[in-house]
Amino acid sequence: MTMTPPGGVVPCSTRVMNLSHFLTQTARRNPDDIGFVWREQQWTWREMEARVDAMAAALRDRFGLRKGDRVLIQSANCNQMFESMFACFRLGAVWVPANYRQSPEDVAYLAKASGARGLICGAGFPDHAHACREAAPDLAFTIAIGPADFGEDYDALVAQHLGRTVPSVAVERDDPCWFFYTSGTTGRPKAAVLTHGQMAFVITNHLCDLMPGTTREDASVVVAPLSHGAGVHQLVQVAHGAKTILLPTDKLDVPTVWRLVEEWRVTNLFTVPTILKMLVEDESVGRFDHSSLRYVIYAGAPMYREDQKKALATLGVVLVQYFGLGEVTGNITVLPPVYHSLEDGPQARIGTCGFERTGMQVEIQDDNGNPVAPGETGEICVIGPAVFAGYYDNPEANAKAFRNGWFRTGDLGHMAEDGFVYITGRASDMYISGGSNIYPREIEEKILQHPDIGEVAVVGVPDPLWGEVGYAVCVARPGVAPESLGLDRWLDGKIARYKMPKRFIFWEALPKSAYGKITKKMIREELERRGEIASKAPA
Template sequence: MTLRAVNLAHLLTAAATRLPGRDAVVSGPTRLSWPELDARASAVAAELRRRGIGRGDAVLVHSPNHLEFVAVMFGVWRAGAVFAPANFRLTPSEVAGLAELTTPSALICHADYADHAVAVAEAADLTGGTLWIGAAADADGAVAGLPDPAGREPDEPVWNGDHAWYFFTSGTSGRPKAVVLTHDQLGFVVNNHLCDLMPGLGADDAQIVVAPLSHGAGVHLLPQVARGAKTVLPTSTRLDPAEIWRLVEAERVTNAFTVPTILTTLTQAPEASRHDLGSLRYVIYAGAPMYRADQQHARDVLGDVLVQYYGLGEVTGNITVLPPDEHDRPSPDGVEYGTCGYPRTGMQVSIQDSDGTELPTGGQGEICVAGPAVFPGYLRNDVANAESFRDGWFRTGDLGMVDAEGYVYVTGRASDMFISGGSNVYPREIEERLLHHPAVAEVAVVGVPDPKWGEVGVAVCVASDGQDADEDELRSWLGDSLARYKIPKRFVWWDEIPKSGYGKVVKRTIKQRLATS
């Protein structure tokens, strides 16, 4: 027997019913109440249905953060379709590749990205055509011009296992894959976020969006809607710390989701000290390890409001949590980096060797996870599914360990590890130490081919303002605490380190650039 699930659009339905007089979304001068946002979502759902789009049909969405993006998200679900949002920074050909993978029946695209719409139309049979975000209300297919339906459109019935979201991996190690997220799985994630990340969240709270809604920030939006908390959307399409901190003060923002690179940029900006940030309760960061030096600076600026979680899109972020009052937890002897927390409620972590045997406390192996937040598989990718699961465990591809009290430590990405002279080298250990040097603002260590040693390390550094250091000084700095074989053979200085659209360091690109330099 297949059980009925709760359509994610019902989160909006309930908020609009319960909180008719409260703000739902604020963007510039526009303030939408929950019933107004609900009506806009219904207009999208009605139009999709009129175009023949329904349960199980994929709708590819390409747009930067926008008020209409939020209405589209819930309108797609209300119609029973699958939300497939692309990172707006991708090129037209990259988005066309996502269309080939997901075979969308319709496209909803921002008006500034017409070239992307053309590429998608050539790659997919868009039986439902294209709708436009950010277009004038009188433009053909404009989301802003959709007529208000007579009453709320009904939330399409859905069942356990029904696809809700095609969550694209960032593609840092190859072509992106589509992670299948279902309505029932995301229902668990919403409850888990409220339980572990933002306990006590309610209708008096407010979040500010500082990362793409196409990815983790979109998932973070769902518990806000579930509790009726206001969402504040900055108007700038680029990260503008001055605008962010002004809005935090003006809208009494209580929570935000971000990634380490964005959090570091925001807390290093001078505007952070010019505004009242006392309303903040939870500043949640995830998506990549955050170096301890940057973490401590953020705490100095914001106070004890940081919440770290570790997770991948395949587990919708739900692997561990490190609450604000745990950020001073000491690491075991010999471990330079801090913990990413303990397993999330209802989830289980296992550190396994290459054969799938669970390792004892302190043993380093692959982080594997089980529980209701784990996705059912990748879309149309049997090979990746077979590689990613073993004996029912999802294999993250990350290396880590667990201490005696069950706290998890991410020691690196399995693909980042390299072997030099027969010894395993884990870049994160080196990166953490280099960041303590005053001349190093950012660093990425990669392994490159070497005829003698097999591979050797190269440290790509970004200089701190007004600081410099030569190679001998950095090598000596590391020599006090690292074995000789771990010390990079080369140190190079770049103006910036390549990052993906989600703020992750792209080591594949670094290796390619080093190979041609």
């Protein structure tokens, strides 16, 4: 007996467009438009398409890369890094970008955990390349961006294969395209699996909610690593033929940002509140014409109201805020320019992270997964096409991340009657510094490797520049003088610089609960009692 499917509809194939086709489409429509600018070089869309085809041919024919293989990328922003994303996508391979500021040990872990088949590494990171080879002996190839002795030269491979055309490999909606590394409460990075179908929705959603009206006449300047949110943002630019301009230096140089905004008539940029604060407070902002800006998009952390006012007074009503984790690729809520106001009236919507993104649904839930009433605090949960496929090779993390089909953000908040969402706290001890998620457990484990440290607890405390910074409260072993340890020097090279605690405080012992546990709540209370941090104002 043949069963009739629900609704009488026979499910069809879930095949979707390969994301690399965005570049192909733009190159067809606007072949001679400038698509990418870095330092003194410019590439048209036709040239970018040709270089991506060439690298895809090299990866496929020279190194045997196939659909589903992972390629780890360790590089500062450059045209080759951006091209490698499309080359991987074109072959149905998975792009695995690392935050280039991470230590060799951190990146070596990613090489092993991702099961990477190859590594594309900037010439300035030989220690990272060697660490990856040692940790992941199954790496079949290493390609160097720039002259280096640890791999074949990227541009030489492109030159050898120019003129080759590589058709995009057929992909389905749930085929992975990007391992977006995030961290959990254990401190070990987890690979959020982003897929071709999911990312097609994300790109459409960004164009709809964050920067409507984006066309080939637009331009975007990059002030953050392409390995994470900025990479998603620039992929969006390609979809509508807007050019991307990279900073000529690895480090943020504010006058250069404003010079490029004026020179290229930049219309949008993606950043985090701490960098936006630096941009608008630098004297150079008044020396260059930034009137072309339509959307200055910030995410990653709340923005202090005074900083928001300064940005609005300096740039005009161009601010766009969004709330979203890597697992949802930024697609949870949005606060458009119209809700950013210099005046502290109802239109300003002070303290909110906005309302639900188009096509997404947010629900505030209690500990049992039930929705709570408007204004009541609970965990912010989300469903929709932007939610990732899950964590790679991590069933335990997946079980914790999803409940009844909802993705659990781990953030606490409430929703007003009119649908605006307010984040009120965090379910974990994670803190955000300069737009980067910092997980104390990872830092604590590193500090505890020091032979003269017996106990440690790292907590995030408010900071006017970075949003939050880490305080490491330590207990030295008996007979050891704390001032002799130099923990900041000892940690140098063992953790990324942005994870380094701002202060190291030594106590004779850490307060513990009745169960003998060190709790962050008790640490904070003791820091307040000792006057190390300000007491919270009464509610």
